[in-house]
Amino acid sequence: MIDFTLDSVHQELQDMYRKFAEERVKPLAHEMDEKEEFDRGLLKEMQECGFFGIPFGEEYGGAGGDVLSYVLCMEEMSKVDASTGITLSVHTSLCASTIEEFGTEEQKQKWLRPLADGSKIGCFGLTEPGAGSDVAGARTVAVKDGDEYVINGEKIFTTNSGFADTFLVFALTDKSVPAHKGMSAFLVDRNTPGITVTADIPRMGIRAASNAAVVYEDVRVPAENLLGGVEGKGFKMAMKALDGGRIGIAAQSVGIAQGAINEAIKYDKERVQFGKTIASFQNTQFKLAEMQTKVDAARLMTWRAAVAKDKGEAYNVYAAMAKLMASEVANEVTRGCVQLLGGYGYAREYTVERMMRDAKITEIYEGTSEVMKMVVSGSMNLK
Ligand SMILES: Cc1cc2nc3c(=O)[nH]c(=O)nc-3n(C[C@H](O)[C@H](O)[C@H](O)COP(=O)(O)OP(=O)(O)OC[C@H]3O[C@@H](n4cnc5c(N)ncnc54)[C@H](O)[C@@H]3O)c2cc1C
Missing domain, CATH: 2.40.110.10 (Butyryl-CoA Dehydrogenase, subunit A, domain 2)
Structure with missing residues (x-):
């Protein structure tokens, strides 16, 4: 039995992350990008709200959630600000999760606890x-x-x-x-x-x-x-950390792409040329339909990897496929959305310009797209 919908617990979490992203992160995103600095007040607020401990057990001060919850949070934050997404992701997937997976009990108490309860980054x-x-x-x-x-x-x-x-x-x-x-x-x-x-x-x-x-x-x-x-054991630990991290980057990519589509729809429903809104042109509708289809596919691949990790199943190939696909979609979609806003899409003032710049890194960090292809092809018994 395969169920592609979120249960009520995850839906509620998604709503909560979305509300926080819209109300607390979005208003700061443009200025943070211009200043090239993360807002420390926002960081503190996120720490206090438990965002830095989502998938960790309550016995270590975490929120007792799962990888899927963390993925939902990553998408919502990255929809409005990819920098917030990566700040959360490196802390959670690369640092704290690695301590959770490989640390001794004393190390978990001493080092994981303050990371999971949000008091340290x-x-x-x-x-x-x-x-x-x-x-x-x-x-x-x-x-x-x-x-x-x-x-x-x-x-x-x-x-x-x-x-x-x-x-x-x-x-x-x-x-x-x-x-x-x-x-x-x-x-x-x-x-x-x-x-x-x-x-x-x-x-x-x-x-x-x-x-x-x-x-x-x-x-x-x-x-x-x-x-x-x-x-x-460090090399193995690093590889495992990156396997898990790629699920977060896939979610970040999905978020950036979905955020750009949302901005393009809003703009194209208002912008009038040739006596009609840009959204009423079939070219715009078909472009958005193609983009949304690809984002949905990338999201489902990301959820598949997250659920496999939550179930304790092998997930490294799913994670590599999800990151490869989602990062390419994020780049294609943000470029397409800039086009749908015309000259305003290219202007610093409009969010899609930042999203297009932010999307590029998803094809590079935590393993480049070429490295993702090595992981996937390596699993295909080609030799
Ligand atoms: C903004 C940002 C944040 C980052 N955050 C972190 C972090 O928190 N912690 C951390 O440890 N690292 C971090 N990184 C590093 C990141 O993971 C690396 O940049 C990435 O893994 C690529 O390594 P490289 O830059 O040395 O490129 P290179 O390895 O030099 O690659 C250059 C190009 O060659 C290609 N290439 C390399 N080898 C092969 C091959 N065998 N076959 C085909 N093509 C190949 C690559 O795919 C790439 O296109 C970050 C990087 C950036 C830019």
């Missing part, structure tokens, strides 16, 4: 200047020294790093073996001496999100901060 430091798609090319090291590890290296593009409290950082603990076996993950408090977060990297889109390079210079952490308490 997390980030995820995997990418390095020389290691992007090829994660195994990482050079950051963590050397054991008594009952401490000393971390040295540089991470780049670490989302949330400007204000995050908890840094989940990947480093080589054994350089004599390939990174698949020699990488480990560490929980690092922002205030640890030796951490330098650079200024935010100027960007095309999601400009309100915080994103910077982070330099680790002789950063000493207690051995108990080794995630899971075992060396050599």
